[in-house]
Amino acid sequence: MHPKTRQILEIFEEINKIPRCSKHEERLALWLQEWAGTSGFEAKTDSVNNVLIKVPATSGYENSPVFVLQGHMDMVCEKSKGSSHDFSRDPIRCVYDGDWLRGDGTSIGADNGIALAIGLVLAEAGKKGEIGHPPLELLFTVDEETGLTGANGLEKGFFEGRILLNLDSEDEGVFIVGCAGGKNTRVTLPVDWELFDYGKKGGFGLFRLSVEGLEGGHSGVEIHRQRANGIQLLARLLAGLREKIGAENLRLVFLSGGSVHNAIPNRAEAFIALNRSKGWQAEDFVSGFLQTLREEYAKSDPEIVLDLKEVENRILFETSEGKVTRKEVPSDRVFSAGTEERLLELLLGFPHGVYRLSDRIPGLVETSNNLAIVRTGETGINILSSQRSSVMSRLVEISGKVEAVAKLAGARVEHEAGYPAWEPDLESVLLSKCRQVYLWTFEKEPEIEVVHAGLECGVIGSKCESMEMISLGPTIKEPHSPAERIFIPSIEKVWIFLENLLKSYR
Secondary structure, three states, X not given: OOHHHHHHHHHXXXXXXXXXXXXXXXXXXXXXXXXXXXXXXXXXXXXXXXXXXXXXXXXXXXXXXXXXEEEEOOEOOOEOOOOOOOOOOOOOOEEEEOOEEEEOOEOOOHHHHHHHHHHHXXXXXXXXXXXXXOOEEEEEEOOOOOOOHHHHOXXXXXXXXXXXXXXXXXXXXXXXXXXXXXEEEEEEEEOOEEEOOHHHHOOEEEEEEEEEOOOOOEOOOOHHHOOOOHHHHHHHHHHHHHHHHOHHHEEEEEEEEOOOOOEOOOOEEEEEEEEHHHHHHHHHHHHHHHHHHHHHXXXXXXXXXXXXXXXXXXXXXXXXXXXXXXXXXXXXXXXXXXXXXXXXXXXXXXXXXXXXXXXXXXXXXXXXXXXXXXXEOOOEEEEEEEEEEOOHHHHHHHHHHHHHHHHHOOOEEEEOOOEOOEOOOOOOHHHHHHHHHHHHHHOOOOEEEEEOOOOHHHHHHHHOOOOEEEEOOOOEEOOOOOOOEEEXXXXXXXXXXXXHHHHOOO
């Protein structure tokens, strides 16, 4: 293992001891400032708690342009079924598995903690005289994953550099030069409740119906893989079960699925009042439907699990946008028949997946939507949807479709502000330099891509018109999921490339 790779991983493991789900980066921001002070670097924060660490040029690079090395502090907090990990307090455990580093049943936060670690090791190496580099500004933003809040909150003058290296890409040897814009839409379907007495109804029990074992993944990076959406599978299952045994024998009590706006939901669950006399029919239907789904998703989601069982415990814990909340399933009421119908029809008809491919760049997803989260509230069922597009007019179009479907079901709709696309500049001086350095270093051409995922470059570029930008990083697989892992040898290649690139600006 390259010595710098080892140092980067050591710092990454230190970062992973600090809880940093989106919107909860306070302790990490403080740790970064303390690290800067101990290391002899100037550091500051802004009104939204972004951190900037200023690293002076090494000898001979004083007149070189200032480079901004940028990454985000937060991570998507996802865990596998059965994991007792508490993201609000427990360190992320790093597991070395050959050439790969993964979490122990959790996302590992390589997206984007590895960027922070690389930046800090670069600063240390320059100070020790191990490498030469221009003036550096390490820009670490908050809350990238749930709305690019940190990038949106950047104020004029917070940083000086006009050459930006975003270290938030996930394929070594690929330079990203453009990305999609996006926005979230919040849908609220009013819920009408009916009193329900399990004893008087006779033969009814409370059952949990769940969809689990799905691959999930990043709703930008993996949306084209057509992986199963747990929320929509649950809606299909409920609709089919009601038809099989009769709606009067199944009443919906509670429904929940998904965890963050930019992850394809890998699980969903419902609590239902079920007539026990129909139990064998219900179990038979669930078993048959499982086989159907395993045939449909044999390649993308081979480990689908459907489960129906009677329960006594009405307490469950939900994770939404990194926050864990305790919920108690109602014991004396169910959704009205009208609410059930409207909810299931809304979820079945809701847009999800690839909406349009680019006609300019072969294979690129241009526009998509992710049906991300559904939660049962006291007065409404809350749904979060995430739209993306590299063409802003099409972002308006897909958002309009989401709104139209929601309003047909009688739901209220609120669109969030969103973020802009990053238009590629294939004639960029920075891109030309990066291509030359990569070819000279590794004797092969890098790949140049535009991605469907949202990157902070779009927001930063909209604030700084003269900014030259490129996004790169080590190889990370299955981000935003418990299967997230980073390819260790790719860290060394990113380090060597960055060292040579910075050296070339003398």
